[in-house]
Amino acid sequence: MKHITIDDIAKEAGVSKSTVSRVLSRPNLVKERTREQILSVIDKYSYVPSALAQGLAGLPMKNIGFAVDEFSNNFYIDLADGIDSVFSASDYALQVMSSRWNPVREIQGVRSMIINRNAGILIAPSSPGCGAVDLLKKSKVPFVLLNCRTDDPDVSYVSCDNYKGGRLMAEHIGTLDFEQLIILPVSDHQTVLDRMAGFEDHIDMKALRPIMSSNAKTYQDGYRIAQFIAETYDLVRKKTCLFVANDYVAIGVITKLLELKIPIPGQAAVAGFDDIRISAMCRIPLTTVSQSVCDMGRIAAQSLLGRIQHHKTEPIKYLVEPRLIIRESTKGRT
Amino acid sequence: MKHITIDDIAKEAGVSKSTVSRVLSRPNLVKERTREQILSVIDKYSYVPSALAQGLAGLPMKNIGFAVDEFSNNFYIDLADGIDSVFSASDYALQVMSSRWNPVREIQGVRSMIINRNAGILIAPSSPGCGAVDLLKKSKVPFVLLNCRTDDPDVSYVSCDNYKGGRLMAEHIGTLDFEQLIILPVSDHQTVLDRMAGFEDHIDMKALRPIMSSNAKTYQDGYRIAQFIAETYDLVRKKTCLFVANDYVAIGVITKLLELKIPIPGQAAVAGFDDIRISAMCRIPLTTVSQSVCDMGRIAAQSLLGRIQHHKTEPIKYLVEPRLIIRESTKGRT
């Protein structure tokens, strides 16, 4: 079945396509009688103008891009939730793309979003200085960085005050009783560096024995690392506290430690960071720092929408407040 | 910064735009020297043709639509993961739309996907006979139904053998010891009806006391319903088994019951259905039926891609095998 075009409508209604176009964009410029006549034809065929043609003809497009590293990551799900809540209320379509941690794909994806004339772009970039962000700056497409801050005065971002989050966690862990502290920074992502800085600035460094550096992102990574930790450090004899800078990884760690019969929080206290949805429901509810990820998404989306629709130009630079959430995984260890 | 167009490239390279176009589509039709010359210019400006214009000019578009009820639902995320794994390997972009359980939005969304000339559409429809599916059939756009089966011989679908899943669960619950069985169908979605049919056909109906009918989709719904159940049925005195036809809801139920100090599985055994990611990690790991949701997504996506790229025309009708997964939430109750 061929698509109905504006010409079909015009012909059927016995008018020119300009008039049909007007009915759709500025109805009051058309005489009431003709307008209603045209509208009835439009309705009859449930005609909808082609966004493609409209875009080519210069109209701003009604879709916004959302670029992340990993589509199925719980962190991004919460982000998506906030974003979706904003855009599904408007008539913007979401075009998502996951780079799968591949910087080349990240750039290509963003380039394609720009080329496709997305009205705006939300991106959780691999780093504030990555190629994708450069591209965005040159493109003049409105965009907001997610989960990432930058000093660039022109660039908008919505992130969490990770430094403060690290401090909150340090203060909590400082009250716990343990013989060794193991820290898993999990990545060199800016957000992680921030929370680590906040953490280390506010914890008694004497207590701080080993720091492991590792590149872990997933539940599986955590599971694997926990095995290594258990083999390397004496978790059975020494009361241990683990600070894992990412909930998803932390849950993997917990799962493995439980399998190894190490009581949590009795023998090993574990804390995470992010407060993803699972953290409250998981095996041992996880002490963590909430980033209000859903809020992050919502705020960023609203700001972007404002910029697109009302041509607001001042960049937004927003840090959501982190909140320490103490759950079972570190309880009873004061 | 204005977009680079094919004309700019042509001008700079001193050729006509047709030649540039050819270099991009069928390079071997162009003399090697000119081709390389043009390619270098293209590279210099990192020119990428506008998908909009290409689409309008009749080229098949490189994006596929993915329509679901709720974008941030764990079930759909797993689906999306499988889908993404296929399309991110090709250069197709995913355009998602969440109807937020609103049938009007579902139709509008699909209509807009069709109008926008998506190369193909994946949809987890509210029902196999909903307006969105009708639209799709008329549109001639290749599409695959997800999490939904239909007798229509022309329509492709990938779902789970929910009836069998229900049977598997019935067989498991049949081995448990309990005084009352509470069933939460949670919705009248086809998949749920199927699994309920499979369940009821294979369980001893004498044991089957109350059946609750309820329209629950979320964790919060489960949480709320559990409160009601605890007030209505005597969970404290009667050993109870609850079959909740949806993991997400089941986890909400468990959470609330635990808060009410009802031991699980000791006093109340709970089983779910779906095996979403959380189910293995949650407070009380959940006995459930795995639908291999990620596989569903992958298989559907691959089939759709085959249809788009190789014009394969035979519809796919695929049911992934359900697997019973026994976890702690029903253990030790034989």
Add this chain to the structure above:
DNA sequence: CTGTTAGCGCATTCAC
């Protein structure tokens, strides 16, 4: 091998 021409579906001047 390469350039010219004519749409694709629409919005937007500009005339009438």
Add this chain to the structure above:
DNA sequence: GTGAATGCGCTAACAG
């Protein structure tokens, strides 16, 4: 108020 032309960026015949 309305219609006829023009262009958005590109591809696909059609000529040369």
